[in-house]
Amino acid sequence: xxxxxxxxxxxxxxxxxxxxxxxxxxxxxxxxxxxxxxxxxxxxxxxxxxxxxxxxxxxxxxxxxxxxxxxxxxxxxxxxxxxxxxxxxxxxxxxxxxxxxxxxxxxxxxxxxxxxxxxxxxxxxxxxxxxxxxxxxxxxxxxxxxxxxxxxxxxxxxxxxxxxxxxxxxxxxxxxxxxxxxxxxxxxxxxxxxxxxxxxxxxxxxxxxxxxxxxxxxxxxxxxxxxxxxxxxxxxxxxxxxxxxxxxxxxxxxxxxxxxxxxxxxxxxxxxxxxxxxxxxxxxxxxxxxxxxxxxxxxxxxxxxxxxxxxxxxxxxxxxxxxxxxxxxxxxxxxxxxxxxxxxxxxxxxxxxxxxxxxxxxxxxxxxxxxxxxxxxxxxxxxxxxxxxxxxxxxxxxxxxxxxxxxxxxxxxxxxxxxxxxxxxxxxxxxxxxxxxxxxxxxxxxxxxxxxxxxxxxxxxxxxxxxxxxxxxxxxxxxxxxxxxxxxxxxxxxxxxxxxxxxxxxxxxxxxxxxxxxxxxxxxxxxxxxxxxxxxxxxxxxxxxxxxxxxxxxxxxxxxxxxxxxxxxxxxxxxxxxxxxxxxxxxxxxxxxxxxxxxxxxxxxxxxxxxxxxxxxxxxxxxxxxxxxxxxxxxxxxxxxxx
Numbered sequence: 161x162x163x164x165x166x167x168x169x170x171x172x173x174x175x176x177x178x179x180x181x182x183x184x185x186x187x188x189x190x191x192x193x194x195x196x197x198x199x200x201x202x203x204x205x206x207x208x209x210x211x212x213x214x215x216x217x218x219x220x221x222x223x224x225x226x227x228x229x230x231x232x233x234x235x236x237x238x239x240x241x242x243x244x245x246x247x248x249x250x251x252x253x254x255x256x257x258x259x260x261x262x263x264x265x266x267x268x269x270x271x272x273x274x275x276x277x278x279x280x281x282x283x284x285x286x287x288x289x290x291x292x293x294x295x296x297x298x299x300x301x302x303x304x305x306x307x308x309x310x311x312x313x314x315x316x317x318x319x320x321x322x323x324x325x326x327x328x329x330x331x332x333x334x335x336x337x338x339x340x341x342x343x344x345x346x347x348x349x350x351x352x353x354x355x356x357x358x359x360x361x362x363x364x365x366x367x368x369x370x371x372x373x374x375x376x377x378x379x380x381x382x383x384x385x386x387x388x389x390x391x392x393x394x395x396x397x398x399x400x401x402x403x404x405x406x407x408x409x410x411x412x413x414x415x416x417x418x419x420x421x422x423x424x425x426x427x428x429x430x431x432x433x434x435x436x437x438x439x440x441x442x443x444x445x446x447x448x449x450x451x452x453x454x455x456x457x458x459x460x461x462x463x464x465x466x467x468x469x470x471x472x473x474x475x476x477x478x479x480x481x482x483x484x485x486x487x488x489x490x491x492x493x494x495x496x497x498x499x500x501x502x503x504x505x506x507x508x509x510x511x512x513x514x515x516x517x518x519x520x521x522x523x524x525x526x527x528x529x530x531x532x533x534x535x536x537x538x539x540x541x542x543x544x545x546x547x548x549x550x551x552x553x554x555x556x557x558x559x560x561x562x563x564x565x566x567x568x569x570x571x572x573x574x575x576x577x578x579x580x581x582x583x584x585x586x587x588x589x590x591x592x593x594x595x596x597x598x599x600x601x602x603x604x605x606x607x608x609x610x611x612x613x614x615x616x617x618x619x620x621x622x623x624x625x626x627x628x629x630x631x632x633x634x635x636x637x638x639x640x641x642x643x644x645x646x647x648x649x650x651x652x653x654x655x656x657x658x659x660x661x662x663x664x665x666x667x668x669x670x671x672x673x674x675x676x677x678x679x680x681x682x683x684x685x686x687x688x689x690x691x692x693x694x695x696x697x698x699x700x701x702x703x704x705x706x707x708x709x710x711x712x713x714x715x716x717x718x719x720x721x722x723x724x725x726x727x728x729x730x731x732x733x734x735x736x737x738x739x740x741x742x743x744x745x746x747x748x749x750x751x752x753x754x755x756x757x758x759x760x761x762x763x764x765x766x767x768x769x770x771x772x773x774x775x776x777x778x779x780x781x782x783x784x785x786x787x788x789x790x791x792x793x794x795x796x797x798x799x800x801x802x803x
Contacts, residue, residue, distance in 0.1 A: 211257060222243050240255055280324060286317075286320035290314070322397065376472075384530060386530075390468075392465045396466050401418075406480055414572050422449075422467065425446065469542065477525065496553070508576050511584060517547065518596030523594070563639075588642070605726055615629070647731050652773055658711055658712070732763055739772050
């Protein structure tokens with residue numbers, strides 16, 4: 161028995177010795193979940209907080225590991241740079257990710273916090289090695305187009321550029337001091353010299369440098385259904401050009417360019433070879449307007465430009481305070497809006513058609529949140545249109561707002577295109593919701609003498625009183641279609657008024673409306689001219705001199721203006737809400753505006769949507785607006801005109 165045990169033990173010992181001598185290693189197959197599989201394929205320092213499998217593999221080839229590289233970064237980088245065991249792609253991609261790891265940690269190897277200079281250095285190193293990988297290794301970017309690793313390294317570059325540039329612009333004073341009249345600048349940080357030129361960005365007419373750069377990826381917005389962007393190279397940023405978002409009521413200028421323009425910034429590292437790029441400490445900052453440019457050529461290679469088309473618009477609305485101001489203006493409180501103002505959503509482009517959006521009563525540009533965003537999310541529409549939003553005092557009478565809005569638009573057009581040569585200023589599309597739709601219709605209508613005759617008959621004007629009234633009402637009673645407008649869309653527009661304006665709640669609300677003193681004085685003067693002192697008092701005609709009164713289906717102005725002819729040949733479209741589908745269309749409404757008031761004979765198209773009054777925000781209405789805008793482009797597209 162003892163002999164058997166010894167014999168067995170001896171056999172086991174021999175077997176163990178043979179296994180050790182053979183160097184045999186056991187391999188086991190382990191199944192992984194889909195999420196683990198994707199993490200193994202695509203996880204990296206940006207997505208999981210850990211180095212990518214590709215970087216781990218590169219380090220293991222050299223006998224290195226991630227933990228030691230994090231603790232002893234300099235010798236690890238030196239070994240990666242000097243070794244022949246990796247090709248240029250593996251080496252530069254891994255070094256980019258290692259520098260990115262250090263920049264994100266914000267710590268030295270001994271856990272001391274980075275200084276600002278150290279931090280910028282780490283981000284620039286990460287960007288430089290990624291740039292070298294993308295444009296100066298053995299294969300071109302197009303040859304690696306479908307590889308996961310290239311997508312990862314592109315993201316390293318974009319994120320590193322984003323972080324480097326935002327840190328650079330935190331030191332605004334230094335940049336302002338070095339900024340030339342042509343928008344060029346140069347600044348130093350440690351061994352690095354960063355220079356660039358921003359004049360081609362058209363950031364603002366008043367300022368040449370942003371107060372702040374906000375990463376677009378850091379912004380999300382409630383109330384917006386989608387965020388639209390374009391994949392590509394570069395940091396997607398929003399330039400904060402002004403602390404104040406809404407223009408002051410006292411401003412004499414009729415328009416403002418966006419205080420939050422979208423930018424795409426690229427850092428270029430000079431050099432004609434891989435060694436030269438990795439040796440330089442000069443960096444060129446290149447800035448682009450993503451609405452105007454969709455690609456860039458670097459080192460002789462084509463690269464699509466990254467872009468974010470939602471964040472600047474969303475930030476503008478989020479910081480505007482439009483919702484509260486529009487309601488305060490209605491009742492004469494707060495900083496009252498006294499006249500219309502035109503807001504350009506992108507820097508003015510002389511080639512793109514202008515799309516003008518007009519909101520309704522007690523509203524603001526926020527009424528168009530998803531409309532504007534979805535239009536800019538459509539590639540063809542984005543390339544062919546620029547959006548202008550009109551913000552106007554909705555407490556004012558429709559006739560007064562009509563005149564002021566016309567003048568604000570014409571002044572803006574004259575300022576941007578003094579000679580009227582641009583394609584943009586000769587092709588406007590008006591889109592109006594609710595009261596904005598009524599105003600849009602007036603802007604494409606011909607009054608002839610119809611409104612004046614109605615005033616004469618209503619107030620029985622004659623003699624001196626008629627002559628004085630005619631002079632005072634010249635701008636309000638006589639007008640022709642705006643010649644620049646080529647198409648109009650009316651959404652839930654009460655062209656013939658609405659009985660809702662006569663309801664008790666509406667009458668009570670109308671009594672709360674307060675007009676600015678400057679406007680009230682002018683209106684009172686006109687009211688007195690219309691009154692026959694021997695038979696009436698001024699109070700007998702003051703009803704009708706605010707917006708809610710004007711929207712009544714009994715209001716003389718709304719009834720008279722609804723009969724005015726629209727410009728011959730001008731295509732116009734209606735989008736109408738149908739709130740309760742059980743009610744026949746002809747007798748229906750959107751809860752505020754009856755179908756019979758919103759319907760216009762002769763419309764090129766009429767889309768009825770199951771919706772309440774805010775029909776413009778429904779997906780069906782937005783798709784219809786996009787269809788109409790595509791239709792408007794067809795003649796130019798079919799003729800082969802540039803777009």
